[in-house]
Amino acid sequence: MADTDWRNQTSITEFILLGFGNIPELQVLLFPFFLAMYILTMAGNILIMVLVVADQHLHTPMYFFLGNLSCLETCYTSTILPRLLASLLTRDRTISVTTCIAQFYFFASLAATECFLLSAMSYDRYLAVCKPLHYAALMNGRICLQLAAGSWLSGSLATLIISSLMSQLTFCGPNEMDHFFCDFTPIIKLACSDTSLIVVLDFLLASVCTLFPFLLTVSSYVYIIVTILRIPSTGDRQKAFSTCSSHLTVVTMFYGTIIIVYMLPKSSTLRDLNKVFSVFYSVLNPLLNPLIYSLRNKEVKEALRKAVNKCVAFSRTQQSRANSFTLKKTGLI
Numbered sequence: 001m002a003d004t005d006w007r008n009q010t011s012i013t014e015f016i017l018l019g020f021g022n023i024p025e026l027q028v029l030l031f032p033f034f035l036a037m038y039i040l041t042m043a044g045n046i047l048i049m050v051l052v053v054a055d056q057h058l059h060t061p062m063y064f065f066l067g068n069l070s071c072l073e074t075c076y077t078s079t080i081l082p083r084l085l086a087s088l089l090t091r092d093r094t095i096s097v098t099t100c101i102a103q104f105y106f107f108a109s110l111a112a113t114e115c116f117l118l119s120a121m122s123y124d125r126y127l128a129v130c131k132p133l134h135y136a137a138l139m140n141g142r143i144c145l146q147l148a149a150g151s152w153l154s155g156s157l158a159t160l161i162i163s164s165l166m167s168q169l170t171f172c173g174p175n176e177m178d179h180f181f182c183d184f185t186p187i188i189k190l191a192c193s194d195t196s197l198i199v200v201l202d203f204l205l206a207s208v209c210t211l212f213p214f215l216l217t218v219s220s221y222v223y224i225i226v227t228i229l230r231i232p233s234t235g236d237r238q239k240a241f242s243t244c245s246s247h248l249t250v251v252t253m254f255y256g257t258i259i260i261v262y263m264l265p266k267s268s269t270l271r272d273l274n275k276v277f278s279v280f281y282s283v284l285n286p287l288l289n290p291l292i293y294s295l296r297n298k299e300v301k302e303a304l305r306k307a308v309n310k311c312v313a314f315s316r317t318q319q320s321r322a323n324s325f326t327l328k329k330t331g332l333i
Contacts, residue, residue: 011170011171011172012097012171012172012173012175013096013097014094014095014096014097014175015094015095015096015097015100015171015175015176015177015182015187015190016093016094016095016175016176016177017087017093017094017095017177017179017180017181017182018093018176018177018178018179019084019087019088019093019179019180020180020275027088027091030088031085031088031089034081034084034085034088034283035085037081037283037284037287038077038081038082038085040287041073041074041077041081041283041286041287041290042074042077042078044070044287044289044290044291044294045070045071045073045074045286045289045290046070046074047290047294047304048066048067048070048290048293048294048300049067049070049071049074050307051300051303051304051307052064052066052067052070053067054303054307055303055306055307057299057302057303058299058300058303061124061139061144062121062124062125062128062243063299063300064144064148065117065120065121065124065144065147065148066121066293068117068148068151068152069114069117069118069121069250069289070289070290072110072113072114072117073285073286073289073290074286075106075110076107076110076111076114076282076286077282077283077286077287079103079106079107079110079181080103080107080180080181080282080283081283083095083103083181084180084181087180095182097171098167100177100182100187101163101166101167101182101187102163103181103182104163104166104182104183104184104187105159105160105162105163107181107182107183107282108159108162108163108184109155109156109158109159109160110155111155111258112154112155112158112159112209112210113151113152113154113155113156114155114254115155115209115210115213115214116150116151116154116155116209116213117148117151118213118217118247118250118251118254119212119213119214119216119217119220120147120148120151121247122216122217122220122221122247122251123147123216123220124139125220125221125224125243125244125247126220126221126223126224127139128243129224129227129228129240129243129244130223130224130227154209155209158205158208158209159205161201161205162184162198162201162202162205165197165198165201166187166188166198169188169191169192169193169195169198170191170192170193171190171191171192172192173192174190175190177190179275179278180275180278180279181278181282183278184202210258214255217251217255221244221248221251224244227240228240228241228244246292246293246297249292250285250288250289250292250293253280253281253285253288254281254285257277257280257281257285258281260277261274261277261278261281
């Protein structure tokens with residue numbers, strides 16, 4: 001009888017995202033903070049994508065993957081921050097069950113895609129440093145497209161299975177979710193129906209989508225570091241490491257924050273700390289990625305300098321033409 005009690009209850013259609021609490025002073029500070037983060041993240045990643053497409057010198061496998069990463073980060077941030085900003089502005093914390101599951105699908109699929117994409121980028125750096133004579137043959141345009149497409153497709157399909165099963169769950173209350181976006185564990189906690197199958201399947205798919213890419217990434221950098229340390233020349237050693245340092249920093253930040261969030265004990269005392277680290281990997285990482293690549297990468301800085309010079313030259317040309325037209329119209333020349 002207890003197993004069927006949930007069937008006799010009314011299914012809820014909305015969740016309430018508790019977010020960061022009910023402190024008015026905190027809400028006033030959070031809105032401009034997250035708005036600034038969103039604007040800067042979008043601007044930085046879109047700038048990287050434009051530079052990679054526009055500059056011929058950046059038409060290489062490394063920057064092809066970087067462009068994909070920036071595209072992913074713009075989508076990743078847009079699944080969470082617009083809804084959070086609207087909630088902070090209107091004080092409306094309700095979200096429909098369907099919308100919540102959809103948000104989880106896009107967030108989780110993009111996170112899984114980033115794991116695969118980072119492993120592809122580490123493999124690219126491994127070939128560049130450890131197999132330089134065979135790099136052009138092993139990392140050609142076709143291989144790059146296959147690795148990128150495989151990353152996007154794998155992340156989408158793996159999460160689609162979980163989201164489809166999640167949409168069949170019954171929710172009968174309570175409907176308050178102690179988080180600022182719809183993640184797997186908070187949703188499952190609110191389900192009234194049996195979730196054992198979906199929990200096991202999520203563990204298996206999460207292991208495939210995170211553990212294997214993580215191990216591949218770590219293995220690649222172990223070989224890279226060993227190879228770099230064997231280079232006799234200090235200058236060549238520093239140059240080789242500089243080509244990998246930006247990506248290694250991004251990988252460390254991404255996996256470091258995710259491990260902290262999902263490995264922390266789910267106790268009430270650590271719940272707020274869990275939210276803070278969730279902000280790191282869902283909001284701050286997408287913002288820092290373009291900054292790391294633009295500030296630590298000479299090619300990106302050079303492409304940015306050229307783009308700025310072209311914009312300045314174009315602006316001066318247009319202004320000169322406008323002045324000439326005005327003078328001719330007034331009969332001064």
